[in-house]
Amino acid sequence: MAEPSREIAVQARSVGNVAIIYASDYLNKLSGERIERECRRQLESGCRTLIINFRDTELVNSIGVSILVGVIDAAEQSTARLIFSDVNNHTANLFEMLGLTRHVSLAADEAEALSLVSEA
Amino acid sequence: MDTNTQRLLHTFSALADLGQEISDTNDFEEMLRNSFHLLLGSLAIRRGAVTEYDREAGTLRLIASRGFGESTNDALELPADHARELASFGSTMTLDGATRRAQRFLEDHKALASIEIDLLLPLVVRERLIGIVLLGEKASAEKYTDEDLEVLSALARHIGVGIHSHRLLEEVEHKAIENQRLYDGLRKIYKETVQAFAAAIDIKDRYTQGHSVRVGKYSEIIAREMGWSDEEVEGITIAGYLHDIGKLIVDLSVINSPERFSAKDSKEMSRHPSAGYEILARINHPYAEIPLMARYHHERIDGNGYPDGLKGDQIPPGAKIVTLADSFDAMTTDRPYRKKLPLEDVLEDFRANTGTQFDPAVVCAFCRAFLNEIEGRKEKRLLNLLKKNYDEVESVTPLLNQLISDFDGASLTATAH
Numbered sequence: 001m002a003e004p005s006r007e008i009a010v011q012a013r014s015v016g017n018v019a020i021i022y023a024s025d026y027l028n029k030l031s032g033e034r035i036e037r038e039c040r041r042q043l044e045s046g047c048r049t050l051i052i053n054f055r056d057t058e059l060v061n062s063i064g065v066s067i068l069v070g071v072i073d074a075a076e077q078s079t080a081r082l083i084f085s086d087v088n089n090h091t092a093n094l095f096e097m098l099g100l101t102r103h104v105s106l107a108a109d110e111a112e113a114l115s116l117v118s119e120a
Numbered sequence: 121m122d123t124n125t126q127r128l129l130h131t132f133s134a135l136a137d138l139g140q141e142i143s144d145t146n147d148f149e150e151m152l153r154n155s156f157h158l159l160l161g162s163l164a165i166r167r168g169a170v171t172e173y174d175r176e177a178g179t180l181r182l183i184a185s186r187g188f189g190e191s192t193n194d195a196l197e198l199p200a201d202h203a204r205e206l207a208s209f210g211s212t213m214t215l216d217g218a219t220r221r222a223q224r225f226l227e228d229h230k231a232l233a234s235i236e237i238d239l240l241l242p243l244v245v246r247e248r249l250i251g252i253v254l255l256g257e258k259a260s261a262e263k264y265t266d267e268d269l270e271v272l273s274a275l276a277r278h279i280g281v282g283i284h285s286h287r288l289l290e291e292v293e294h295k296a297i298e299n300q301r302l303y304d305g306l307r308k309i310y311k312e313t314v315q316a317f318a319a320a321i322d323i324k325d326r327y328t329q330g331h332s333v334r335v336g337k338y339s340e341i342i343a344r345e346m347g348w349s350d351e352e353v354e355g356i357t358i359a360g361y362l363h364d365i366g367k368l369i370v371d372l373s374v375i376n377s378p379e380r381f382s383a384k385d386s387k388e389m390s391r392h393p394s395a396g397y398e399i400l401a402r403i404n405h406p407y408a409e410i411p412l413m414a415r416y417h418h419e420r421i422d423g424n425g426y427p428d429g430l431k432g433d434q435i436p437p438g439a440k441i442v443t444l445a446d447s448f449d450a451m452t453t454d455r456p457y458r459k460k461l462p463l464e465d466v467l468e469d470f471r472a473n474t475g476t477q478f479d480p481a482v483v484c485a486f487c488r489a490f491l492n493e494i495e496g497r498k499e500k501r502l503l504n505l506l507k508k509n510y511d512e513v514e515s516v517t518p519l520l521n522q523l524i525s526d527f528d529g530a531s532l533t534a535t536a537h
Contacts, residue, residue, distance in 0.1 A: 029154055062134035062161030063154060066186075069164050069259055073187060094130060097123050098164035099260020 010034040012042075018049045018117055020110060023057045027064030039071045048080040051113045055086035065098060072103045081105075085113040131271045134162035138275055142282035149183075155282060156184040159253065159275045163268055167237075167256030171196070172283060173203055173249045180252060187256060206242040207249040239264055241272060243280030250280045250287075310406065311358070318361035321368060325375045331449055334505055336360030338445035341502050342482060343438075345489040355407025356438045362410060363417045363442050366396030380457045393418050394427045413438040417446055422476040440479040444470075444486055447478070452509055460509055467519045471526065480527035487520040494520075 010031075011022035019042040024031040039050055052071075060068070075082040085107040087095065095101050107113035141154045156170050167187030171180040179195040198206075241253040253276050258264070264272075318332035325331070339360035343353045367375060370392050374385045381389055397415035405411075416439035419425035421432055451466045461469070467487075474483045492498040494514055506513055 029157065061137060062130065062159075063137070063157040064161065065164050066157040066161030069160065069166055070186060072259070073166060090126075093123070093126055097127055097130075099258055099262065100164055102261065103259060 010038045012038055014047075015114060017047065018051060018114065019047045020051045020053055020113075022053045022055070025056050025058055027054075027057055027060040027068075029063045029067070032064045032067035036067050036071055036074075040074055043074055043078045043080055048078065049083070049117050050075060050080060051083045051085055051107075051110065051117075053085050053110055053113075054088070054091060055109075057091060058088065060091050060094060065094070065100070068100060072100065076103065081117070083107055083113045083116060085110050131162050134158045135271075135274060135278070138278050142278055142285075148286045151282060151286075152279070153184050155275075155279045156186075159272065159279065160186065160255075162271060162275060163264075164259035165255050165257070166259055169254045170243075170251060170279065171254070172251040173198060175200070175203070175248075178203075183251070188254075203249040206252065207244045207247055209242045209244075239269075239272070241276040243276055243283065245280050245284040250284050253279065307406070314358050314361050317365065321362075321364050324367060324372065325364075328450075328453065328455075331453065332361050332364055334449045335363060335442065335445045337501065337505060338448055338486075339438075339441050341489050342441045342445060342485050345485040345492075346441075346481070351407070352438075355405075355409060356413065356441055358405070358407060359410045359413035359438055360442055360445055362396070362400060363414045363446060364392060364396065365399050365414060366392030366394065368399070369395045377456065390418070390426050409436055409438050412436050413442050415439070417442040419443070420477045421479055425477075435479075440482050444478050444482050448486070452506060463506075463510055463513060463516045464519060467516055467523060471519075471523055474523075474527055484524055484528050487523045491517065491520045491524070 013020050021035055021038050021042070023035055027035070035052065039052070042050060072082060082104045083106070084095070084104050086109055087106055092106060095104075095106070105113075105116055107116055138155055138158045141151050141158065152170060156168065159165070160168050169185035169188050170183050172183050173180055174195075177195070178197060178199055180198050181195050236256065237254045238257050239255040241255070243250040243253060253272075255272070315333065318336065321332050322329050336357045337360070340353055340357040343356045348356070370388055374381070374388045377385060393415050397411045400411035400414050413436060415427065416430060416435050419428065419430045419435045419439060421435070421440075423429050423431035447469075448466065451461045451469060452463070454460050470478060470483050474480050489498065490502055493500050493503045494517055503513055
């Protein structure tokens with residue numbers, strides 16, 4: 001069955017110059033595209049550090065991976081830093097296996113992610 | 121869970137998702153974009169494109185891409201022999217084989233070479249090239265393994281079949297539309313021919329010009345009021361146009377006689393329904409009942425009509441409609457032996473002859489259609505046909521209501537079958 005086209009706003013907040021974007025429970029096409037749009041919007045508005053918080057994310061499918069790779073590209077083109085926080089073990093292994101971790105930093109939680117930003 | 125198992129599960133899940141995407145053909149472009157994402161996401165590939173091969177134009181058209189910028193936006197030329205060569209690669213290939221042959225292909229296609237692809241996957245269905253998937257490096261920066269190629273080839277095969285099926289469906293739909301257009305054209309020609317025939321019939325009788333076309337239109341209005349389908353209505357309209365075709369064999373001097381028919385002339389004239397049937401039965405009409413409607417349009421419910429003296433339900437419903445339409449037009453137009461009747465007299469004639477000459481259900485339907493037009497509920501078609509001969513038609517409203525009241529529900533013998 002087709003997913004409803006109703007747009008649900010992606011949760012995001014700013015901490016200083018850092019944008020924190022919250023991924024949903026299942027990162028598929030619909031939720032992935034919302035995150036991608038928000039990341040691009042943040043990058044276009046000049047933000048150079050993005051944290052994607054996966055605290056609610058249980059599963060990332062192939063479309064989700066593809067969209068995240070697109071976000072990585074966009075961040076690299078804008079010379080922005082991208083950090084994934086609160087990634088569960090299964091998803092962290094997936095990101096590791098697919099090589100995403102070569103391009104993003106993983107942080108245990110938001111606090112660690114923010115501290116990584118301040119260290120840089 | 122070890123890495124290999126997890127990798128296997130991830131790619132297996134991509135394959136399952138892809139199968140679902142491809143079976144959903146509601147939005148082809150969306151299906152392609154999603155399939156492309158699935159393919160890239162299965163191995164976290166950073167750049168890629170899906171192109172579709174246009175055999176007639178000899179070009180590859182980009183239908184989805186990521187990370188290739190503007191460089192792949194133009195259609196790429198791909199001559200037929202190159203397409204055949206690519207098709208011979210098949211969708212399953214080893215990394216070395218693929219890249220070696222792909223490199224040779226790229227040497228001929230500099231536009232593709234400039235975008236630094238790592239892998240080229242021909243989409244082949246039934247030995248024909250459907251398109252090509254171009255892939256860049258993986259996020260891991262690792263080389264593609266044989267296992268990767270197996271996975272990608274399987275995914276690409278699905279995408280190829282998806283594109284192919286969609287195009288086949290489009291082709292079938294296109295052909296169906298084309299056939300419908302041809303069929304509509306033939307029907308139009310048929311109707312125009314029939315109208316020309318009707319005009320030819322009426323020309324023979326200088327007192328009844330336009331009679332056949334009007335009978336066709338009255339029949340159409342009555343049938344529609346009786347709830348007949350569009351196809352049945354079209355059939356009875358044609359029957360109305362052709363109901364008097366048998367007059368073509370009746371002696372001209374009889375038809376154009378300025379006096380009421382003598383017994384001999386009447387006998388000659390009464391041949392026309394059977395003669396019409398004989399003419400029309402030789403033609404394979406789209407509506408099978410047309411010859412019968414012509415044959416029986418002078419039959420009467422009480423069995424005193426001709427040529428066969430049929431009674432009640434023995435008379436086909438369409439013939440009963442044409443009978444009323446024919447009589448109505450005869451009474452509302454001037455004849456050589458009398459002037460047109462006042463509308464009140466026509467309706468009184470209907471009242472007097474319903475149940476003997478006319479079917480009550482047909483009379484009711486006619487009166488309802490008439491009333492609907494007078495009271496503005498329906499388009500004025502019947503009134504437009506009458507207005508040439510009558511200035512004031514609204515005055516018959518009480519009579520129409522009375523007829524409906526008298527005969528509504530009395531008989532349903534003329535309902536469509």
